[in-house]
Amino acid sequence: xxxxxxxxxxxxxxxxxxxxxxxxxxxxxxxxxxxxxxxxxxxxxxxxxxxxxxxxxxxxxxxxxxxxxxxxxxxxxxxxxxxxxxxxxxxxxxxxxxxxxxxxxxxxxxxxxxxxxxxxxxxxxxxxxxxxxxxxxxxxxxxxxxxxxxxxxxxxxxxxxxxxxxxxxxxxxxxxxxxxxxxxxxxxxxxxxxxxxxxxxxxxxxxxxxxxxxxxxxxxxxxxxxxxxxxxxxxxxxxxxxxxxxxxxxxxxxxxx
Amino acid sequence: xxxxxxxxxxxxxxxxxxxxxxxxxxxxxxxxxxxxxxxxxxxxxxxxxxxxxxxxxxxxxxxxxxxxxxxxxxxxxxxxxxxxxxxxxxxxxxxxxxxxxxxxxxxxxxxxxxxxxxxxxxxxxxxxxxxxxxxxxxxxx
Numbered sequence: 094x095x096x097x098x099x100x101x102x103x104x105x106x107x108x109x110x111x112x113x114x115x116x117x118x119x120x121x122x123x124x125x126x127x128x129x130x131x132x133x134x135x136x137x138x139x140x141x142x143x144x145x146x147x148x149x150x151x152x153x154x155x156x157x158x159x160x161x162x163x164x165x166x167x168x169x170x171x172x173x174x175x176x177x178x179x180x181x182x183x184x185x186x187x188x189x190x191x192x193x194x195x196x197x198x199x200x201x202x203x204x205x206x207x208x209x210x211x212x213x214x215x216x217x218x219x220x221x222x223x224x225x226x227x228x229x230x231x232x233x234x235x236x237x238x239x240x241x242x243x244x245x246x247x248x249x250x251x252x253x254x255x256x257x258x259x260x261x262x263x264x265x266x267x268x269x270x271x272x273x274x275x276x277x278x279x280x281x282x283x284x285x286x287x288x289x290x291x292x293x294x295x296x297x298x299x300x301x302x303x304x305x306x307x308x309x310x311x312x313x314x315x316x317x318x319x320x321x322x323x324x325x326x327x328x329x330x331x332x333x334x335x336x337x338x339x340x341x342x343x344x345x346x347x348x349x350x
Numbered sequence: 351x352x353x354x355x356x357x358x359x360x361x362x363x364x365x366x367x368x369x370x371x372x373x374x375x376x377x378x379x380x381x382x383x384x385x386x387x388x389x390x391x392x393x394x395x396x397x398x399x400x401x402x403x404x405x406x407x408x409x410x411x412x413x414x415x416x417x418x419x420x421x422x423x424x425x426x427x428x429x430x431x432x433x434x435x436x437x438x439x440x441x442x443x444x445x446x447x448x449x450x451x452x453x454x455x456x457x458x459x460x461x462x463x464x465x466x467x468x469x470x471x472x473x474x475x476x477x478x479x480x481x482x483x484x485x486x487x488x489x490x491x
Contacts, residue, residue, distance in 0.1 A: 154365040161372035172383030210423040236420055239440055243413035246443040302451030
């Protein structure tokens with residue numbers, strides 16, 4: 094295009110004429126339009142950014158999710174490492190090569206308390222070693238009975254009726270010995286059956302001697318003739334109340350607890 | 351506008367649920383792993399455990415002693431003396447039960463087994479406890 098002042102050739106982008114230096118009105122208008130559009134663009138871009146930006150609550154929630162998820166992963170990983178470092182045997186690792194002969198020795202020597210602990214420590218499956226597991230579980234129940242009957246005798250020695258907790262669990266564990274969860278197989282594991290008989294006899298003597306129950310009353314703890322049977326919690330409680338009554342009659346005083 | 355609001359609320363609800371779920375999972379993991387950490391810190395302290403065993407023995411809380419020994423699988427040789435005490439108390443309990451149930455023959459067997467228990471423990475508290483239990487039987491005879 095031509096400059097209206099000097100007639101020189103000027104571009105539409107030029108605000109002033111490169112020859113005479115006068116203002117080029119068309120170039121000035123064009124540059125003004127460019128500036129205006131650039132500003133509008135900037136404004137629209139900012140507006141779009143603001144619209145796309147999530148509200149504060151949403152951002153906090155997202156952050157919380159990320160932090161909690163990372164924390165969960167961290168805790169899980171650290172926990173696993175802790176477990177491994179603390180005792181690899183809990184994951185079935187580090188089992189000694191001669192564990193089967195160890196099991197046999199513990200069983201043959203009648204160290205059933207250690208047998209249970211050993212199987213538990215090395216996560217040995219009861220299905221693979223039913224003989225040992227059965228004996229270990231019998232012994233575990235017996236241990237419970239021994240502990241609670243000891244607690245009861247301790248209270249009785251002091252002239253007081255045992256507290257409900259120990260009394261109830263002593264009768265309950267005696268019931269478990271009479272009707273074990275895993276039935277005895279005398280032909281398969283005679284030693285287990287013999288031991289169970291001894292435990293049952295001890296429980297019977299305790300119920301009759303220390304808790305002053307009668308043979309008839311404790312019959313409820315024995316299985317039916319066909320091997321079935323179930324002792325309910327109510328029945329245990331009834332026996333407990335009966336024992337407390339008898340002990341009271343015998344001159345034992347109520348527990349202070 | 352309504353549709354937009356609904357979507358907005360739904361997002362809030364879903365995120366809230368996710369946060370609750372993650373909180374629950376974190377709680378479970380913490381309690382699962384770190385309860386054992388606390389347990390280790392509390393109970394792996396051998397001197398504290400030994401003090402507790404001594405206390406139970408000297409106070410005559412033999413049943414609790416038995417529970418403690420079983421609970422933490424204390425089968426090492428150094429705990430043998432405590433096991434002797436619980437053996438003695440167990441025999442005594444059986445003796446008393448047999449006596450009360452009128453099984454005098456069984457009671458006599460248990461009595462002699464209890465009196466035959468050696469009272470030569472290295473741990474003096476345990477030794478005294480065994481002697482005390484044996485004395486109960488002697489006095490009862």
